[in-house]
Amino acid sequence: MSIFTSPARLICASLLLAAPLSAQILRTELVASGFVRPILVTAPPGDANRIFVVEQNSGLIRIIKNGVTLSTPFLDLGSKISTNGERGLLGLAFHPDYANNGRFFVxxxxxxxxxxxxxxxxxxxxDVALQAKVAVIQLISQPFSNHNGGCIAFxxxxxxxxxxxDGGSGNDPGNRAQDLGERLGKMLRLDVDIPPPYVPADNPFVGQTGVREEIWAYGIRNPWRFSFDSLTGDLYIGDVGQNAWEEIDFQPASSPGGENYGWRCMEGFNCTGNSGCTCNDAALTLPIHEYGxxxxxxxxxxxxxxxxxxxLGGTYFFGDYCSxxxxxxxxxxxxMTEFKNRTSELDPPGSDIINDISSFGEDGVGNLYIVDYADGQIFRITSDCDVNNYCGTTPNSAGPGAIMGSSGSLSLADNSFGLTSSGGAPGQFGYFIFGDQPVSIPTADGVRCVGGNIFRLLPPQTIDGSGNVFNPLDFNTPPFNGAGQVFAGTxxxxxxxxxxxxxxPAGSNFSDGLQVTFCL
Known part of the structure; x- marks a missing residue:
């Protein structure tokens, strides 16, 4: 009779698909440095070897290719930009079919x-763009030097x-964010695959007199970085506040557009006292998050x-430039679930410090980057590797008890990880178990340290004459390349x-436990 009463005992060799998010250990690693006021990292869809870094004041778009920053810029717009205050080169987006048509937008x-x-x-x-523009997609006058937005994305x-x-100054003096005859304080939506003026027929204000048909949503103060969930298509907007509140706005992929996010009568969930719209009106779309x-x-x-x-899939990361x-x-x-302050966890090792977060970025395979504006550094979020014994062991017929260990690398890419146990009963058979939770439950003649969903690695193995047993894990074979896939960062x-x-009296025992966090 097995000591395990869970139906999971019927599964000979499988692994829990994903452990709780709280079990993750993340870190940041420095990818490149030496940039001057970088404000964006991005990449063409599917490009696994390059990321593109946008420098605000130099007007350069530079490439990091296979970890090396290329000396020749991809594009130099230095002579075509103004660079006072919040102005400069602010955005870059690659066409979804860039691999075939080579089109991109700035x-x-x-x-x-x-x-x-x-x-x-x-x-x-x-690695080099043509220096002559193909077309002017939009030209929008700005009444002040700040609140230029700048983010573009497909x-x-x-x-x-x-x-x-909204055109700048403070408190939107022209009430431009609420004026549908203005493009300022808006999210615009264009189809660059049709002739000018590039207005999609299904934009929400098409055909309305006195309204700019490019408008997709309005009531926005200064959207410093927005992005689309690459899986769901949902839109997240970081909208910079006035004097008190910062906010994250949301639009589901199913939206037909036309949302009013409330500026200038609202800042976050709060009334500003400004006119232009009615605070807390049911017609407004309020943020999903604010902070003071x-x-x-x-x-x-x-x-x-x-x-x-x-x-980590489905987790939204954001930050604050000042703090x-x-x-x-x-x-x-x-x-909203699993809200977490990641600041300490993502603090770089050594003497590096992430300051002035100007942007988060994504490469062609979904890795996430943090842009340090002040120090000109680019960091990548990755998972950390860790292995520790826990729970303690119980004496057996051979001595003080069996102790877990491991060999090889904790990197899934290396695929050299193996489990060991020493100090067991020589000549006896056994097998390794694993699960998604640590416990300490007296079981048989020892203590079971693995809880939650418990699974076994079979077939059993015989402990050698010295009390040792070794089980190499191959992540490219069953169960690890199927239902039992192991995830980095978990x-x-x-x-x-x-x-x-x-x-x-029970005739069986356990080693101590081994807690393992795998990395990429």
Missing amino acids: NFTNPSGSTKVNEYAVSADP GGDDKLYIGMG HNLGCSVTGGIVYRGPISA ARIWSFRYDGTN TYYFQHWYRDKTGG
Whole structure:
């Protein structure tokens, strides 16, 4: 009779698909440095070898290729931009079919201070763009030097979205964010695959007199970084507040557009006292999250993680430029869960410090990056590796008890990890078990340290004459390449169960436990 009463005992060799999010251990690693006021990291869809870094004041777009920053810039717009205050080169977006058509788009302020969105194309050299523009997509006058927005991105509908600030100064003196005859204080939506003026027929204000048909949503102060969930198509907007509140706005992929996010009569969930709309009107779309200026002063909108750390999938990361705090949460369109302050966890090792978070970025395979504006550094979020014994062992017929160990690398890519147990009962058979929770429950003649969903690695193995047993794990074979896939950044709990006929009344025992967090 097995000591395990769970139905899981029927599964000979499988593994829990994902342990709780709280078990993850994340860290940041420095990818590159030496940039001058970087404000964005991005990559063409599916590009696994390059990331593109946008420098605000130099007007350069530079490439990090296979970990090396190329000396020749991808594009130099230095002579075409203004760089006073919040102005400069502010945005970059690659066409969804960039691999075939080489088209990309940039957002910058021109020498007169107006916002300009231009189309460019790559040259015969994939690491260098043609310097002449292909087309002017938008030209928008700016009344002040601040609140230029600047972020551009393609949605899951292959349309180009442009985030426009309210024109600047303070408290939106022209009430532009609520004026549908203005493009300022709006999210614009364009189809760059049709002729000018690029307005999709299904934009919410098409055909209305006195309204700019490019408008997709309005009531926005300064959308400093928005992004689309690459899996669901949902839109997240980080909208910078006035004097007291920062906010994250949300739009589901199913939305037909037309949302009013409430600026200038609302800042976060709070009434400003300004006219232009009615505070807390049912027609307004309120944020899904706000935070006060005790925690920062300028939100940097982030990205929903869809990269190689599978257990992080669906987690939205964002931060604050002033305080360099980093947070994450999950949102299902109705409820926010797993809100977490990640600042300490993502503090780089050594003497590096992440300051002035100007952007979060994503490469072609979903890795997430943090841009340090002040220090000119680019960091990547990755999972940490860790292995520790826990729970303690119990004496057996051979001595003080069996102890778990491991060999090889904790990197899943290396695929050299193995489990060991020493100090067991020589000549007896046993097998390794694992699960998603640590426990300490007296079982048989020992203590079971693995809980939650418990599974076994079979077939059983015989403990050698010295009390040792070894089980190499191959993550490319069953069960690990199927139902039992192991995820980087997630912690699992291992233990060895073995027969010990003369060690106690139950005739079986356990080693101590081994807590393992795998990394990429």
